[in-house]
Amino acid sequence: MMALRTRWPWFVLLAAAIAFPLFAANTYIVSVMSLAFIMAIAALGLNLITGYTGQFNLAHGAFMAVGAYTVGILTTDYQVPYWVAFALAGVTTGVLGYFIGILSLRLKGHYFSIFTLCVSYIMYLLIEKWESLTHGTVGIMGIPAPTGVGSLQFDTPIAQYYLALAFLVLGTFLMSRIVHSLLGRAFMAVRNGDLLAEALGVDLMRTKTLSFVLSVIYAGFAGALYAGQVRFLGPDVANESVTFDLIMFTLVGGVGTLMGPLLGTLLVTWLTQSLQFLQDYRMVVFGPVLIALIIFLPDGIVGTWLKRRARRADAAASLKAATAQGATTATGTETRHA
Amino acid sequence: MLEIDSLTKQFFGLTAVDHVSTRIEQGQITAIIGPNGAGKTTFFNLIAGTHAPTSGRIVFKGQDVTGMRPDRVARLGVARTFQTTNLFDNATVLDNLIVGHRLRTHSSLWDVLINSARLREEERLCRAKAMEALDFVGLAHVANRIAADITQEERKRVAFALALATEPELLLLDEPAGGVNPEETVGLAELIQKLVRHGKTVCLIEHKMDMIMQLADKIVVLNNGEKIAEGTADQIRRDPHVIEAYLGADHAAV
Numbered sequence: 106m107m108a109l110r111t112r113w114p115w116f117v118l119l120a121a122a123i124a125f126p127l128f129a130a131n132t133y134i135v136s137v138m139s140l141a142f143i144m145a146i147a148a149l150g151l152n153l154i155t156g157y158t159g160q161f162n163l164a165h166g167a168f169m170a171v172g173a174y175t176v177g178i179l180t181t182d183y184q185v186p187y188w189v190a191f192a193l194a195g196v197t198t199g200v201l202g203y204f205i206g207i208l209s210l211r212l213k214g215h216y217f218s219i220f221t222l223c224v225s226y227i228m229y230l231l232i233e234k235w236e237s238l239t240h241g242t243v244g245i246m247g248i249p250a251p252t253g254v255g256s257l258q259f260d261t262p263i264a265q266y267y268l269a270l271a272f273l274v275l276g277t278f279l280m281s282r283i284v285h286s287l288l289g290r291a292f293m294a295v296r297n298g299d300l301l302a303e304a305l306g307v308d309l310m311r312t313k314t315l316s317f318v319l320s321v322i323y324a325g326f327a328g329a330l331y332a333g334q335v336r337f338l339g340p341d342v343a344n345e346s347v348t349f350d351l352i353m354f355t356l357v358g359g360v361g362t363l364m365g366p367l368l369g370t371l372l373v374t375w376l377t378q379s380l381q382f383l384q385d386y387r388m389v390v391f392g393p394v395l396i397a398l399i400i401f402l403p404d405g406i407v408g409t410w411l412k413r414r415a416r417r418a419d420a421a422a423s424l425k426a427a428t429a430q431g432a433t434t435a436t437g438t439e440t441r442h443a
Numbered sequence: 444m445l446e447i448d449s450l451t452k453q454f455f456g457l458t459a460v461d462h463v464s465t466r467i468e469q470g471q472i473t474a475i476i477g478p479n480g481a482g483k484t485t486f487f488n489l490i491a492g493t494h495a496p497t498s499g500r501i502v503f504k505g506q507d508v509t510g511m512r513p514d515r516v517a518r519l520g521v522a523r524t525f526q527t528t529n530l531f532d533n534a535t536v537l538d539n540l541i542v543g544h545r546l547r548t549h550s551s552l553w554d555v556l557i558n559s560a561r562l563r564e565e566e567r568l569c570r571a572k573a574m575e576a577l578d579f580v581g582l583a584h585v586a587n588r589i590a591a592d593i594t595q596e597e598r599k600r601v602a603f604a605l606a607l608a609t610e611p612e613l614l615l616l617d618e619p620a621g622g623v624n625p626e627e628t629v630g631l632a633e634l635i636q637k638l639v640r641h642g643k644t645v646c647l648i649e650h651k652m653d654m655i656m657q658l659a660d661k662i663v664v665l666n667n668g669e670k671i672a673e674g675t676a677d678q679i680r681r682d683p684h685v686i687e688a689y690l691g692a693d694h695a696a697v
Contacts, residue, residue: 286555290542298529306517306546412533415589
């Protein structure tokens, strides 16, 4: 009952995503959609460190590139099977994230952001210049598609679509567990303020580092899926504009909400796709829409909606309590930040 | 309960707290007063571990906690409130409080990913503790209101509840009645007395003299980082150093 009342948007989204390829006019838009799912996985991760833990990481796109290059290099130059490389992409970004995390998270606020922006640029330069490893500007070509599992094959756009969707669902499910748990609450305590969090017994460095590592592992897996789907990698994937896209997706959907980054990624992807006919002028439309969103919905679409729902639930509960004369406020209106 | 011995903190040559020694007695209300910039908040920061002292010793229940990290100090049973409490405005008051009891739980990332029975039990416990704390401060009725919509006074009470949820023995309250009106101040003073009746020890910084004078068992007066007086309200009222340095000429007649 409870589950259905607060979770129906999830079921609607999932049903729509499953049905989508059946109604899609061509495989191009199916591919656009599955790339959007992959970006959404990365955005989910970014939202953990930035939205829930309050540390504005500007290297997220670079970690996605690390994941992608891990798969690219291992599968083409070392003939490692795709899924082994996929797992190693998570490990590589996680380990790298740990060391960059314990360095950068000593800095607070803008300093952390500036530091991570530099990290991002250094990673971009490494990928571009370290030719013996990354093939430099030539890039990596001929990355194999994810190998089939049993009778499942992932070599068609539609199969890739469902693969990306499956990982997005899994990623969202695990993220939901994380952010709604006591651990997630510790992350949010850090976001609300370092000092108060510490006073509540939260080990700042450990908590921030854990959030950072989990967050970049999402980026790493997103990158690994990206490599398997696009099958070509160039240094551009490590460009900081990827990070800024992810931030935009998260802002539009709602920072610090579970559904925000997902919805934001899908909406912005669709908006940019449907403005394609304007060619270079599309930014003239897109820019003002974005600015209007930030001004009028600073909590993002999902954030605004959740706030309204919480207010309404409280108002309804107060009303019920008032009519029940002396009964204490209903406790059944527990609201979760979806 | 808390023994402070010759505590000193220097910031780049500026001495914010200068050889302060005092004791906070169990089950009592100790007030720290002094003009702005006297070093009161720094004094709290040293006790709570936010800053490490330059020299001196802090002993809590027989254990040396000098220079210990704040989260460890909190675990030992010292909670604090701040002049302003940042809450997550988009979540309910109760949701904001649940994290308060996290430090008494043990669930790890693994428990979270598999949603273990231990995690579910600990979450239930944290929720119960949050509700209990909210009830204690008299705010059970705002549990489901979103934090952005509560009043300044309710925010002060939520800060108390958050500190209480950590199950502390000693509470350090930094201006618990700052920015609330006189009637609300009386209510908060009653709440502080209620804390003590329930076995808590309280140490507070406050500028509202009426409140301090009737509430505090002991008053410690700081000026320029030094302790210039210590004693009961009556002793402090009559102390010439205090009158000169802090209360000013118009209080000399009192």
